[in-house]
Amino acid sequence: MVEHPTHAPTLLGPGDAVLAFDVGGTDTKSALVDASGRVLGLRRTPTPLDPSDPAGTIVAKLASLAGEHLAGAPGVRPMAAAISVPGLVDEVTGVGMFASNLGWRDAPIRSLAEAALGLPVAFGHDVRAAGDAEHRLGAARAYGDVVVLAIGTGIASALVLGGRPYAGGGYAGEIGHSLADPFGERCACGAIGCLETIASAGAIARRYSVASGTPVAGAREVLDAATAGDPVARRVWDDAVEALAEALARLVAVLAPEAVVIGGGLAQAGHALFSPLGERLDALLSFHRRPVLVHAELGDDAGLLGTALAARDLAAARARGGAP
């Protein structure tokens, strides 16, 4: 499943120059954004994982990356920085509460990074940053009530409700860890039958490998096999679509989003995902508000763009003399 091409570099538009860091479990994406909105020096470097000091080691790496970005663009003076990470994030206190693949618990990332970078720092969640970018710059621009779903190795979502991001104290949006099958397998999170044990790209590949005895590397191969008539692949794919449709139907009943934006690796399946998903969702709903299902627009850079937006929001708030 290929990535989207990089979007227009001036998508962000004019504003403060900022530094943006999207820290993932494997790689960290970083860039300097200038006052015209150009994304300068965008790079992907391995995220350092040090069990003895996971947060300090990562923050030190970000400071080193900041130095490289500034050296590469001597005329650009950032007014703020922002850092997005996976896991449980308290955006209000600036604390990374938990991230299984980064190794920290209750790490005061924002204060560590402000000291290391010498800049005001916004600290947030990677999927909520991507959702914010899709809402302000991408596929969800036209809507006030939106769910942005990222389906890849796992399944996560960002909620925009009444035009504003909703974080639920850092715990919201975990649709991947909502109950899909009470008689299903135990998820890595400890709960039983989570949606992402059935419907993530990772689960689709794993379930097919187990059921067929033929190891596959990804969901794309399972879809291709299903399309070619492989009944095991068809069942695994259809189970994933059904679980996604049921989870979305439940979410529609309670939140009534106008749009569900779907991104992540699995969204690259396009029509083969969106068409049956929309049909099953229609069948499961009655009087409910039916959301449009739209493909994410910003691709793999949504998280970095949303992170840059958070840094700009912070810089603007500081310039006004207020809190963000």
Next chain:
Amino acid sequence: MVEHPTHAPTLLGPGDAVLAFDVGGTDTKSALVDASGRVLGLRRTPTPLDPSDPAGTIVAKLASLAGEHLAGAPGVRPMAAAISVPGLVDEVTGVGMFASNLGWRDAPIRSLAEAALGLPVAFGHDVRAAGDAEHRLGAARAYGDVVVLAIGTGIASALVLGGRPYAGGGYAGEIGHSLADPFGERCACGAIGCLETIASAGAIARRYSVASGTPVAGAREVLDAATAGDPVARRVWDDAVEALAEALARLVAVLAPEAVVIGGGLAQAGHALFSPLGERLDALLSFHRRPVLVHAELGDDAGLLGTALAARDLAAARARGGAP
């Protein structure tokens, strides 16, 4: 299942005098609230149902009630009124989109009522009004992210997210019409296996009557039978608790409320509901934010109190010269 006693009459506190109408499928509750917050002349009258002009007939009845309230308290001059109704409500446009038990579709209730009452009118949803009252005056005062669940004949909920009511264009909160059992019975709404076909007080009574061959009038009798050792009653009650726990677990994964306030007739079961529900919810969750489960405080008058709050909000906004 008994109603709560009426709460202190000055719970609303000082503010503008207003008229409040909570229009239900059977009865309409109405009252005049004076500037000290006293609820004057609270009464319950049958809601007139006229298929040829459902909205006009109800609004005419409200105007007649308003006259009675004003005649009974000649020194009180209301600055605004508010009307809450069931069904699908667009609070922004003031339109009752649909109410199966009142019979209207896309009825411009707010403009009809403003003409009939000669006052600015706030128009809203009965369960969201009750939720707002519980959030501002009752069991949910301490929380910013709250789900207020009303379990009676049906199941509905009101959402307060980030300290603000969330209506989803009038469609939000319909947890009673979220999928509980894909192989379940068809709900009156047209969908299959809705939560309220298993876990509403009405469903508990109906399912027990069918399964046992012994007709019962309400869920209280089923609980009493279960407590006395009736295995059919035990199964019906446990199925309801399990369906509620699963629906709440899914909602917790996505919205992460700090508190779930439970009201309506079924909440009168008290410990027999809250204790197993909390245990099952604990078992279904892992890293999620576990909400406290609390009993609604305002009882059967929550809707009327929330309606009065909406009228006061509107009066205050008009006094400031702005939109509500």
